Amino acid sequence: EAQVTQNPRYLITVTGKKLTVTCSQNMNHEYMSWYRQDPGLGLRQIYYSMNVEVTDKGDVPEGYKVSRKEKRNFPLILESPSPNQTSLYFCASSSPGGEDNEQFFGPGTRLTVL
Amino acid sequence: GIQVEQSPPDLILQEGANSTLRCNFSDSVNNLQWFHQNPWGQLINLFYIPSGTKQNGRLSATTVATERYSLLYISSSQTTDSGVYFCAGHGGSQGNLIFGKGTKLSVKP
Numbered sequence: 736e737a738q739v740t741q742n743p744r745y746l747i748t749v750t751g752k753k754l755t756v757t758c759s760q761n762m763n764h765e766y767m768s769w770y771r772q773d774p775g776l777g778l779r780q781i782y783y784s785m786n787v788e789v790t791d792k793g794d795v796p797e798g799y800k801v802s803r804k805e806k807r808n809f810p811l812i813l814e815s816p817s818p819n820q821t822s823l824y825f826c827a828s829s830s831p832g833g834e835d836n837e838q839f840f841g842p843g844t845r846l847t848v849l
Numbered sequence: 850g851i852q853v854e855q856s857p858p859d860l861i862l863q864e865g866a867n868s869t870l871r872c873n874f875s876d877s878v879n880n881l882q883w884f885h886q887n888p889w890g891q892l893i894n895l896f897y898i899p900s901g902t903k904q905n906g907r908l909s910a911t912t913v914a915t916e917r918y919s920l921l922y923i924s925s926s927q928t929t930d931s932g933v934y935f936c937a938g939h940g941g942s943q944g945n946l947i948f949g950k951g952t953k954l955s956v957k958p
Contacts, residue, residue, distance in 0.1 A: 766944060777935060777950040785944050793945060825892060831943060838882065838946075840892035 737762045741826050741841035748816055749849050756811045756844050758826030764839075766829045767809040768793070769801065771822040772843075778825065784809055785831075816848040851877050851940040855949035862926050862956050870921040870952045872936035878947060879939055881912045881919045886933040886951070895921070895934075926956045 739760045748754055760767065768783035770793075780793030784803040798820055800812040809828075813820060826841040852875040862868055874881065883895040896903050896910040898919065903910055907926075912919040923930055933951040940947045 768944070768946065770948075775950065778937075778948040780946055780948075783944040783946070791942065791944055794947070823890070827892075836880070836882070836897045837894045838884070839894070843890050843892075 737839065739826055739828055739839050739841035741824075741844050743844060744842060745845050747847045747849065750817055751815050754813050754816060754846075756813075756824060756826075756846070758809045758811065758841060759807050760809075760828040760839065761807065762828060762830070762839065763806065764828035764830045765806070766831050767803065768827045768838075769799070769809070769811050770825045770827065771795065771820075772825065773822050781811070781824075816846075818848050820846065821848045822846060851875055851947055853878060853936060853938055853947050853949040855934075855936055855952050857952060858950070859953045860955070862954065864926060864928060864956055864958050866926050866956075867922070867924045868926060868954070870923070870934050870936075870954075872919040872921070872949055874917050874919070874936075874938050876917065877940060878917075879914070881914075881936060881938045882946075883910055883919070883921050884935045884937065885930075886935065888932055892935075923954075926954075928956045928958055930954060931956045 769781040770778040782801040784790045824844045829838045854873045880899045898912045900914045907924045909922045935951045937948040
């Protein structure tokens with residue numbers, strides 16, 4: 736089954752404790768991206784990657800890091816989480832250039848930073 | 850600047866009614882897409898529609914790129930259509946996807 740998986744789905748942590756949210760896709764997609772969703776603000780892009788070893792900042796990259804060492808994985812790293820990073824996070828992947836350019840989203844990770 | 854604006858922000862319909870959701874986007878946005886987020890939070894790609902019209906069952910979408918807007922039509926709405934509808938377009942680079950704030954649709958039985 737074609738899918739994007741994220742782990743963990745729910746996480747409560749404390750300020751300053753480093754964490755990683757994993758994202759993996761099994762569709763051999765070149766493009767992967769991370770978004771955060773906050774009430775009244777819609778989805779905002781954090782980072783994206785057009786292919787292995789190629790990453791770029793989205794609109795709200797501060798406080799986040801990413802890496803793309805393999806095509807299927809695109810982890811999101813919060814080196815020192817703060818309460819303003821409490822949010823719902825989505826990972827997505829697609830294969831740009833196709834007729835549909837359909838984005839596949841993961842199920843989301845709800846993060847609370849105390 | 851790069852802007853994607855959606856209207857209306859909220860919409861309540863009776864089951865069976867039709868609706869039109871609108872997305873206006875600025876000059877630097879292209880390759881419009883529509884998404885649906887169901888009440889459980891799952892995001893689904895509805896249409897990739899840089900221009901022209903596409904239809905999928907009761908849903909259709911039209912983008913008039915020269916006039917910087919896109920419309921999503923929902924006909925004979927069902928309670929399962931409830932959720933938030935987002936439009937999004939690529940901004941400064943091919944990978945930079947900008948979302949509107951969404952239209953929250955509630956379909957009542």
